[in-house]
Amino acid sequence: MxxxxxxxxxxxxxxxxxxxxxxxxxxxxxxxxxxxxxxxxxxxxxxxxxxxxxxNVSARSLSSRRSYLIGVIFMRVGAYHYVGEVQVGAMRACRRAGYHLVVEQVLPPEAVGGVQGFAEGLRDARFDGVVLTPPTCDDPEVLAAVETAGLPYVRIAPHREFERSPYVFMDDRKAAREQTLRLWNMGHRRIAFIDGPADHGSATRRRQGYIEALRDRGVEPRPEWIAKGEFLSLSGFDATERLLALPERPTAIFAANDEMAVGALAAAAKHGLSVPRDLSVVGFDDTPTAEAAWPRLTTVHQPTAEMAEAAVEMLIDGFGDERLRARVAARQLDYSLVQRDSAAPPLA
Amino acid sequence: MxxxxxxxxxxxxxxxxxxxxxxxxxxxxxxxxxxxxxxxxxxxxxxxxxxxxxxNVSARSLSSRRSYLIGVIFMRVGAYHYVGEVQVGAMRACRRAGYHLVVEQVLPPEAVGGVQGFAEGLRDARFDGVVLTPPTCDDPEVLAAVETAGLPYVRIAPHREFERSPYVFMDDRKAAREQTLRLWNMGHRRIAFIDGPADHGSATRRRQGYIEALRDRGVEPRPEWIAKGEFLSLSGFDATERLLALPERPTAIFAANDEMAVGALAAAAKHGLSVPRDLSVVGFDDTPTAEAAWPRLTTVHQPTAEMAEAAVEMLIDGFGDERLRARVAARQLDYSLVQRDSAAPPLA
DNA sequence: CTGAAAGCGCTTACAG
DNA sequence: CTGAAAGCGCTTACAG
Structure with missing residues (x-):
């Protein structure tokens, strides 16, 4: 030869x-x-x-009209641990099926291009399909752009219009409810909540779970117990300062994500409060930060990578099927409570 | 019409x-x-x-043998803030030039596939070029795979064989030297260093800068002042515990990255030390964690996104030139010291 | 179970 | 300054 x-x-x-x-x-x-x-x-x-x-993949693409490229769309790529986890999971599924993963970012409306630029990018990016992450997966303009481009898509943890596309999700509300009840069962009665941004459905669902748990126990959560946050550590810090300034201090703080919980830890340190002795703090997501914090953060494990992996799988499995979008498909993954060291019964 | x-x-x-x-x-x-x-x-x-x-990009690719795809190669995608920053910068440059960014991961050797799988992936991913990030950019097998595939590549912050390819870098050693001298000038004489993983060139260079600064001041750094770390927050926590157990406690700790510095902060809190009063802690990188920590972390700003952006630019600019790899090209970007609240003169 | 033909939508190389 | 022809390396649709 x-x-x-x-x-x-x-x-x-x-x-x-x-x-x-x-x-x-x-x-x-x-x-x-x-x-x-x-x-x-x-x-x-x-x-x-x-x-x-x-x-040769280009030749194959040209004749078969398939690109073997999956796009994953984020609002911000730089900020969250979340982004990395999604990519890890999505890449796993891509690799198995011979696909590659292209990362795309929807620039905020105020940026040059914005959704308009995103839509144009979609057209020549020749994706076989895309995965939409929150909060982008609920943005009407983004959805319109993807649909106009005729692209199959799967959403991760959408908040609205569940019939509009296949999606992957976990039960944030139920998890937050359990997390809150765990604090309740420890003896906490003044439990505060640090909320996330309004455009993040998960923040809303988690807040609902928190409220639901308290109501289940016959308590109507006071408005001042719910502090605005932005999912960033600094906002958790600020929110906690406000909560600690309340006449009746909460004995436990449930932050809607780990980053804010870490900020809460920092605020507690600043005020000379020992966690969990003087104040319990719990988070949500189970990011590496939660494990690394001191004390180690009690939280809820969200299977982010697995959700992304499932989303890509659904996408690829659906390519054969013309009616992918018609077949209302949803896959639910399980969360789990992670007990660590930042929550304990209140002193009194 | x-x-x-x-x-x-x-x-x-x-x-x-x-x-x-x-x-x-x-x-x-x-x-x-x-x-x-x-x-x-x-x-x-x-x-x-x-x-x-x-x-139609596939048609264009097929006839022109260009894919308009840039690959960016990571060792771990899930762990670091670094990954997000690199992607943000790389996407910026890609977007400007009509390219798209594909994320690839080199699985560790023990994983199924490993470098072998990576090399195969390279072949049908049809990249026009790739950007290699540390520590992957110094991995002989990875370099061999990329070169065998005949792909132009640019490295970010390589540690060895600088003539082997174009690269982008900043002067870690000099920055670490300045960071150390800043502590010295505050009056600190017992300055400890938390090292990073051995395969990360940046950790080595930062350690060198630390040692150099002390020697400049006539001090030979004691071996026990240099504690092993892994760039993860937990390892910074552990390293700090060891440093604080020393008969002669350091008055300042310089962690080779912010994550470990945050771990150091947690360890200080555990031991009831107030930062910066009882102990100064400084980091390196200027990640969001540094801003969010309490006290806010004094650190060194590394222009990660800009480095990635420059790398992609060099790659794309070089596509016209057959002799890209021959033209030893390097671009240096500037760091800057970021003064915040975690360092102060020692008590005594 | 196997193949010859046509075509996907561009760019390259050449000609004028 | 402009164009006709060939070809990139596959898959689709059809035939046997």
């Missing part, structure tokens, strides 16, 4: 010639289609391996 | 027909090539806009 140039210029024609078959047969083998004799298939496969043949 | 189907099936042929020119002329206009009359160019451009034409 002649040595081929090392630059990987081996094409389907070379394989066909070496195997003594037509390129169509090679194509069938490559794509694991039926209708090839076992012997032929084995022979072609061996030649493919020895010659190190990899199909 | 007839209304075209909304699915974006407009091709170069449609434009050519509508403009009364050949597809070659349209191609010239699209690609901003010379040799088109001003009037013709304007007319084509207008038709392109009104018809909403976007070139």
């Amino acid at each position: 002649q040595r081929d140039p090392p630059t990987g210029k081996i094409t389907i024609v070379d394989i066909a010639r070496a195997a003594g078959v037509s390129i169509k047969t090679v194509s069938r083998v490559i794509n694991q289609e039926e209708g090839v004799g076992d012997e032929t298939r084995a022979r072609v496969l061996e030649i493919v391996t020895t010659m190190g043949y990899r199909p | 007839q209304r075209d189907p909304p699915t974006g099936k407009i091709t170069i042929v449609d434009i050519a027909r509508a403009a009364g020119v050949s597809i070659k002329t349209v191609s010239r206009v699209i690609n901003q090539e010379e040799g088109v009359g001003d009037e013709t160019r304007a007319r084509v451009l207008e038709i392109v806009t009104t018809m909403g034409y976007r070139p």
Whole structure:
């Protein structure tokens, strides 16, 4: 056998010639289609391996109108641990199926381009499908752009219009309810909540769970117990300062995410309060920060990577199906409570 | 003018027909090539806009052998704030030049696939070029895989073999030296250092800067003042516990990154030490964590997004040039010291 | 079970 | 300044 140039210029024609078959047969083998004799298939496969043949994806895309590219859309790429987890999970699913992951960002409306630029980007990015993350997955303009581009999409943890597309989710509300009840059952009666941004559905659902738990116990949560936050650590710090300034201090603080909980820890330190002795603090998400905080943060584990992985799977599985968007599909993943060191019964 | 189907099936042929020119002329206009009359160019451009034409990237790739895809390679995608920043910067440069960003992960050697799987992935990912981040950018196997694939690449903050490829960097050593001297000038004489992982060149360079600063002042740093860390917050916590157990406690701790500095803060809190009164703690990187910590962390700003942006720019600029890799190119970006609240003169 | 033909939508190389 | 032809490397649709 002649040595081929090392630059990987081996094409389907070379394989066909070496195997003594037509390129169509090679194509069938490559794509694991039926209708090839076992012997032929084995022979072609061996030649493919020895010659190190990899199909040219552009050619494949051009004729099949598939790109083997999945886009994952974020609002902010720089800020959250969340982004990394989503990418890890999505890449796992992509890799299994021979797809690659392209990261896209919807710039905020005030930025040059904004949703408009995003929509244009979608058109020449030739995705086979996209995964939408919160809060982008609830943005009407973004949804419109994706649908106009005719792209199949799956949403992660959407907050509205559940029939509009397949999605992956976990029960934030129920988890937050359990988290709150855990504090209640420890003996806490003045439990405060640090809320997230209004455009994040998860923040809303978690707040609902918190309120629901208190009402279940016959307590109407006071408005001043719910402090505004922005999912960022600094906002948790500020919110906690406000909560600690209340005439009747809460004995426990439930932050809608771990970042804010860490901010709450810092505020407690500033005020000379020992956690969990003087104040219990719990978070939500179970990011590495939660494990690294001191004291280690009691929180709720959100299976972020797994949710992204499931989303990509649903997307890819649906490619064969014309009616992907019609088939209202949803996959629910489980959370779990993570007991660590930042919550304890109140002193008095 | 007839209304075209909304699915974006407009091709170069449609434009050519509508403009009364050949597809070659349209191609010239699209690609901003010379040799088109001003009037013709304007007319084509207008038709392109009104018809909403976007070139099919697969077709373009197939004939031009360009993919307009840039890969960015990480070791871990889930763990660091760093990853997000790199992506933000890289996407900025990609967007400007009409490229898209694909995220790839080199799995650790023990994982299924490992570098082998990575190399295969490279081959059918059809990147025009890749950006290598630390510590992957110093991994001989990864470098070999990229070079074997014949891919142009730019490294961010490499630690070795600087002639091997273009790269972007900042002077970690000098920054760490300044950071250490800042503590010295406050009056600190027992300054400890929390080191990063051995495979991260930046950790080594920062340690060198620390040692150099002390030697400049006539002090030979004691071995026990340099504590091993892993760039993760928990390791900073543990390292600090060891440092605080020393017979002669350090009065200041310089952590090789912010995450570990935050861990140091937590350890100080655990031991009832008030920062910066009883102990000064400084970090490196200027991540959001540094701003959110309490007290807010004095650190060094590393322009991570800008470095990634510059790397992608160098890559794209070099595509025209056959001798990209021969042209030893390097771009240095500036750090800056960020003074916040976690460092102060020692008590005694 | 297998293949010959046409075509996907561009760019390259060449010609004028 | 402009264009006709060939070709990139596959898959689709059809035939046998």
